Amino acid sequence: NYYPWGYDSDNGPDQWHKNYPIAKGRHQSPIEINNKEVHYDRSLLPWFASYDPGAAKTILNNGKTCRVMFDDSFDRSVLRGGPLPGVYRLRQLHFHWGSSDDHGSEHVVNGVRYAGELHLLHWNPNYSNYLDAVRRTDGIAVLAIFLQVRKTPKPEMKRILEEINAIKTKGKEAPFPNFDPSILFPKCHDYWTYHGSFTTPPCEECITWIVLREPIMVSSDQMAKLRSLSKNAENEPELPLVDNWRPTQPRHYRMVSASFL
Ligand SMILES: CCCCNCc1ccc(S(N)(=O)=O)cc1
Numbered sequence: 001n002y003y004p005w006g007y008d009s010d011n012g013p014d015q016w017h018k019n020y021p022i023a024k025g026r027h028q029s030p031i032e033i034n035n036k037e038v039h040y041d042r043s044l045l046p047w048f049a050s051y052d053p054g055a056a057k058t059i060l061n062n063g064k065t066c067r068v069m070f071d072d073s074f075d076r077s078v079l080r081g082g083p084l085p086g087v088y089r090l091r092q093l094h095f096h097w098g099s100s101d102d103h104g105s106e107h108v109v110n111g112v113r114y115a116g117e118l119h120l121l122h123w124n125p126n127y128s129n130y131l132d133a134v135r136r137t138d139g140i141a142v143l144a145i146f147l148q149v150r151k152t153p154k155p156e157m158k159r160i161l162e163e164i165n166a167i168k169t170k171g172k173e174a175p176f177p178n179f180d181p182s183i184l185f186p187k188c189h190d191y192w193t194y195h196g197s198f199t200t201p202p203c204e205e206c207i208t209w210i211v212l213r214e215p216i217m218v219s220s221d222q223m224a225k226l227r228s229l230s231k232n233a234e235n236e237p238e239l240p241l242v243d244n245w246r247p248t249q250p251r252h253y254r255m256v257s258a259s260f261l
């Protein structure tokens with residue numbers, strides 16, 4: 001009998017491999033990024049995002065995260081440069097967060113956990129579609145940005161957090177027009193990059209990760225807003241949608257390159 005994966009003890013990250021064997025692969029994400037093991041690669045180029053605000057479509061609570069979907073029917077919003085061989089199309093963005101401000105990110109930097117992590121997912125249009133791209137080692141690129149709690153809220157997060165009330169429960173979706181996610185980027189574009197996987201089932205190892213060194217500052221109230229989402233459907237008992245992060249996975253001699261000294 002089918003039992004959906006999740007983040008609880010009976011269906012959480014330690015159980016995923018039973019239905020998704022790739023979860024025990026050698027190129028899994030997230031990982032711990034330690035300065036001592038990072039390789040400075042001076043050949044790494046800067047990355048560039050050219051996003052069309054008109055590509056933003058809807059915002060959804062899928063019971064696992066809060067996700068904004070974009071029109072990826074052509075090269076309308078793209079990421080290029082950095083470690084990427086060409087342009088990759090923006091398909092969606094989503095978040096991972098904790099049950100309190102002291103944890104919630106998926107990647108961990110020198111032992112530091114952040115309150116959350118924003119993922120912008122892009123796919124390689126050399127492949128016929130997204131599902132084809134997820135079967136390729138160079139199919140997907142995810143730009144990851146840490147959320148750090150400080151007194152000052154990030155005004156650019158307001159637009160997303162205002163929509164939370166419309167998507168409180170699993171399956172709820174609302175229109176989300178005219179949004180350019182690059183307003184969420186930090187000033188500094190320094191990054192680490194390595195080859196890894198989806199951090200949720202099916203855990204395919206198809207992702208070029210681009211993890212920004214500089215976190216964006218959000219307020220504790222803004223994190224509380226994310227935590228006000230529920231993972232249950234409307235007519236079910238309320239279950240808070242929190243701690244939707246996967247613990248770090250073995251690095252297995254993978255090279256983590258840094259674009260900065
Ligand atoms: C075949 C279906 C592929 C899974 N598509 C959802 C998805 C997107 C992004 C991430 S993450 N957290 O690695 O960025 C996980 C799962």
Ligand SMILES: [Zn+2]
Pocket residue numbers: 094095096119199
């Ligand atoms: Zn993610």
